[in-house]
Amino acid sequence: LLSFLTEKSNLAGVRHILLVLSGKGGVGKSTISTELALSLRHSGKKVGILDVDLCGPSIPRMFRVQDNDVHQCDSGWVPVFVDQDKSISLMSIGFLLEKPDDAVVWRGPKKNALIKQFIADVAWGDLDFLIVDTPPGTSDEHISTVEALRPYKPLGAILVTTPQAVSVGDVRRELTFCKKTGLRVLGIVENMSGFVCPHCSECTNIFSKGGGEELAKHAGVPFLGCVPLDPQLSQSLEEGRDFIQEFPKSSAFPALAHIAQQILDGISQQSY
Amino acid sequence: AAALQLSLSVAECPGTSSAQAGRAAACQGCPNQRLCAGGAAAAPDPGEAAELREWLRAVKHAVLVLSGKGGVGKSTFSAILAHGLAADEAKQVALLDIDICGPSIPKMMGLEGEQVHQSGSGWSPVYVEENLGVMSVGFLLSSPDDAVIWRGPKKNGLIKQFLRDVDWGEIDYLIVDTPPGTSDEHLSVVQYLSAAHLDGAVIITTPQEVSLQDVRKEINFCHKVKLPVIGVVENMSGFICPKCKNESQIFPPTTGGAEKMCQNLNVSLLGKVPLDPQIGKSCDKGQSFLAEAPESPATLSYKSIIQRIQEYCDQHQFQEEKII
Numbered sequence: 191l192l193s194f195l196t197e198k199s200n201l202a203g204v205r206h207i208l209l210v211l212s213g214k215g216g217v218g219k220s221t222i223s224t225e226l227a228l229s230l231r232h233s234g235k236k237v238g239i240l241d242v243d244l245c246g247p248s249i250p251r252m253f254r255v256q257d258n259d260v261h262q263c264d265s266g267w268v269p270v271f272v273d274q275d276k277s278i279s280l281m282s283i284g285f286l287l288e289k290p291d292d293a294v295v296w297r298g299p300k301k302n303a304l305i306k307q308f309i310a311d312v313a314w315g316d317l318d319f320l321i322v323d324t325p326p327g328t329s330d331e332h333i334s335t336v337e338a339l340r341p342y343k344p345l346g347a348i349l350v351t352t353p354q355a356v357s358v359g360d361v362r363r364e365l366t367f368c369k370k371t372g373l374r375v376l377g378i379v380e381n382m383s384g385f386v387c388p389h390c391s392e393c394t395n396i397f398s399k400g401g402g403e404e405l406a407k408h409a410g411v412p413f414l415g416c417v418p419l420d421p422q423l424s425q426s427l428e429e430g431r432d433f434i435q436e437f438p439k440s441s442a443f444p445a446l447a448h449i450a451q452q453i454l455d456g457i458s459q460q461s462y
Numbered sequence: 463a464a465a466l467q468l469s470l471s472v473a474e475c476p477g478t479s480s481a482q483a484g485r486a487a488a489c490q491g492c493p494n495q496r497l498c499a500g501g502a503a504a505a506p507d508p509g510e511a512a513e514l515r516e517w518l519r520a521v522k523h524a525v526l527v528l529s530g531k532g533g534v535g536k537s538t539f540s541a542i543l544a545h546g547l548a549a550d551e552a553k554q555v556a557l558l559d560i561d562i563c564g565p566s567i568p569k570m571m572g573l574e575g576e577q578v579h580q581s582g583s584g585w586s587p588v589y590v591e592e593n594l595g596v597m598s599v600g601f602l603l604s605s606p607d608d609a610v611i612w613r614g615p616k617k618n619g620l621i622k623q624f625l626r627d628v629d630w631g632e633i634d635y636l637i638v639d640t641p642p643g644t645s646d647e648h649l650s651v652v653q654y655l656s657a658a659h660l661d662g663a664v665i666i667t668t669p670q671e672v673s674l675q676d677v678r679k680e681i682n683f684c685h686k687v688k689l690p691v692i693g694v695v696e697n698m699s700g701f702i703c704p705k706c707k708n709e710s711q712i713f714p715p716t717t718g719g720a721e722k723m724c725q726n727l728n729v730s731l732l733g734k735v736p737l738d739p740q741i742g743k744s745c746d747k748g749q750s751f752l753a754e755a756p757e758s759p760a761t762l763s764y765k766s767i768i769q770r771i772q773e774y775c776d777q778h779q780f781q782e783e784k785i786i
Contacts, residue, residue, distance in 0.1 A: 213564050213609075215642045216533010220672075245643035246530050246676040293530075293679040295644045295686065298614030326532045326642060327563035328611045355746040356537075359606060360564040366609035390706035396739045398746065421712050428671050428716040 199342075200266055201309070203316035204238070206457065207344040208376065209335070211368070213360030215326035217352045218381035218417070220248035221427060222449070223323040225442075226348075228434040229450030231277050235318035238269060240308060241282035242335050243325035244294050244301050250284040254430025260285045266311035281312045298330035305331060309338040326360070328367040336371045345462055346374030348414065348449075351405065352382045354398040358405050365409050376456065377412035378402050379449060385419040386441055414452055417445040514626050518658035521556075523775045524636040525692065526651065526663040528684070530676030532642035534666045535697035535735075537566040538745055539764075540639035543664075544571075545750040546768040548594040553634040556587065558624055559598035560651055561641035562610050562617045568600035572748025576601055584629035597628050614646035621650050635775075642676070644683040652687045661775050662690035664732065667723075668698040669715035674723050681727055692774050693730035695767055696720035701737040702759075712737065733767040735760050 201207070210223045220243070227237045241249035250256040253272045260281070261268045269279035283294060283304065314320065322339070325331055347368055351361040361378070368375050380402025386393050396419065406413035420442035426433040437443060456462050483489075484499025518524075527540045537559070544557040559567035568574050568588075576588045578601045587595030599610060599620060630636075636658070641647055652660075663684050667677040677694070684691050696719060701710050715722075724731040738760040744751035752761050 214533060215564070216531060216668075245645055245679070246532070248672055248676075251672065251675065290675060291678040291682055293644045293683040293686065295649065295683055297646050297649065301645070302613075328609050329563055329617065330613050330646075333611065333613060352533075354742045356566050356569055356742075357533075359566070359569055362607050363563070363609035366607050367611055370609070370611065385701065385710075385712060387703040387706060387708065388710060389708040390703060392703055392705035394701075394704060394739055396701065396712075396737055397742050398739075419712050421710055421714060424670060424712060425714050425716065428714060 200311065200313050201320070201342045204314055204320045204342070205318050207320045207322065207339060207342055208453070209322045209324060209339075209344060209347040209373065210350060211324050211332070211347045211364050212326055212350045212357075213328065213362070213364035213367075214351060214357040217326075217350045217357055218379075219326075219350050220252060220323050221423070222348065222350050222379055222381065222417075222446075223321050224249065224252045224427065225423075225433060225446045226450055226453070227278055227319075227321055228432055229447055230319055230454075232434050233450065233454060236277050236316065238279045238281070238314050238317045238320045240312070240320060240322045241280065241284065242305050242308060242322060242331050244283045244296065244304060244331065246325060247282045247284035249280055249282045249323055252427050252430055253278070253280060255280065256284060256290065256430075258285055263313055265313040267313060269312050269314060279314065279317075281308055301330050302334040305334045306338055309335070328363060332367065333371075336373060344373065345457075346376040348376050348453075349378045349411075350381055351378060351402045352397045353380055353395070353401040353416075355401060357397075358401040361402075361405060362409075365405075365411070374462065375409075375411040376453065376462070377414035378406040378409075379414045380416045382419050383416035388421070412452070414449045415445045417442050417449075514622070514654060515657035517630070518625070518655060521630075521633045521636045521658050522779070523634065524638065524655055524658045524660045525771065525775070526638045526640060526655075526660070526689070527666065528640050528648070528663045528680050529642055529666040529673075530644065530678070530680035530683075531667065531673040534668045534673055535695075536642070536666050537561070537570055537639050538741060538751075539664070539666055539695060539697070540637050541567065541570040541745070542751055542764050543768055543771070544590075544594055544596075544637050545752055546765065547635050547637075547772070548591055549752075551593055553593060554632055555594045556630050556633045556636045557594065557596045557639065558636060559596070559600065559639045560621050560624065560647050561639060562599050562612065562620060562647065564641060565598045565600035566745075567596060567598045567639055569748055570745045571596055573601070574606075574748065578602060581629065584627045585623075587628055587630060595630060597624055617646055618650040621647060622654060625654050644680060648683065649687070652689055659778070660689065661778050662692040664692050664771060665694045665729075667694060667696055667720050668713045669696055669700075669711070669719040670713045671717040673713075674717060674720070677720075678723065678727065681729060691729045692771060693732035694720050694724050695732050696734040698737050699734035730770075732770050733763050735763040735767070
């Protein structure tokens, strides 16, 4: 009985939990989750990523560990370490599928059950940050994740958008979701914000410009910056490479590093 | 230690109203299992099912626009397809947006702020043109900040209402825009549309593997639920700099793009559409991209894809008529 009472939760060693959200699909939540983890690691932090996108899990491939398996230990499931260093660990349904093309065709209740398990049963150990990458929307996955994380007092959420009105329109709803569920908004990132032609340096706003920044102003939340479209970043994600380590001169690097720095500053200044 | 595999197979939920509800292999471990096995989950109201069937039988063609991946251009394509098909004034086109959490269609069709009216014959769709009607949860929200924070069963209920209670009239083409994924909305709409001439699904992707890995799952979903795949559209396929005219692969096809995937999975590649900043602008302004940028290479691609879809649907109809 005593050992049951003193049994620690698997999240007890996690110092800060933050969610990456967007009302909109395809704006770069998994990308930002990945690059934030890599940036934090380069600042000497231990980071975990929990991927609760059950239908379209992108995280494993972004770290080139898509063929890895998940093993069990006494305290639960062992997260997948990205390398020998063990400074980044991951959990995703992607590791649990027999075949990578298997579709997870589940209705809400079954998705909720797995998410609860992901939150309770992964033996993360000691982490400075646990980043929770989410699918687009405001539905089962989001409700269940926020409910299950509530006792652990998450730091808050980063909201990702692209500049155009169609995306911003969905992200406004996500802001409402955060308000209704009591989740602090750490800030908004405007991704895919402009493309600089590598041949002639002409900048084209393929997906428009400024919508994310305006939304942050309108909603009274911090604006974490604009990340430009960067083919080297896309390539890096495709190949599961460490963009922060390998491409410091690439166009998206400064903005991505700046996002991580703002999170670290916010914590050290105890603004959160 | 042995590797952990999903003890729950990835077979889909049979549906709360199916004879297999609570009893199928996939039901093991589902929190609703007892409820379903006991028959307590919603059994279809026979009258309701019949009503749904009658209206849907009158729809000549139904096309689902799907993708496993978010943000690849499903709604953009649905809007463009709707405009393209409605260019023939003799055809009646219906565009149904079943993305309950992130309804993009009202803005893209220039219908933001419109409301749905009720009459004796049901809910009225919102008309863009006389022959192009639209329905979306977006029209039911009073503010752009309103969030629809619903779990699956409630979303399904609304989708059923969209199909049962909207007074669409006689439809030549029903286009259904979906959210990304393979979940409640997708299962439900395929079930509800089973009474209709569901021609099939058009699947949207972008060239990179991060998208394709989700899209392969979607194609598998279609096979599982016996939904024919009309073909795949590769969006955001290259960008030509307006100044120097050099091409950049912003979303690189590191594993062969949609072309290789279609070859491997034996489905049609309907076409490739390049990035064009005017597309996003038209969507934001709620204008028809085809009308705003008739000379764009993207317009030419879209038009060719729309034609192939029409041909597929006509062939389908012809084959059915032959059988009759």
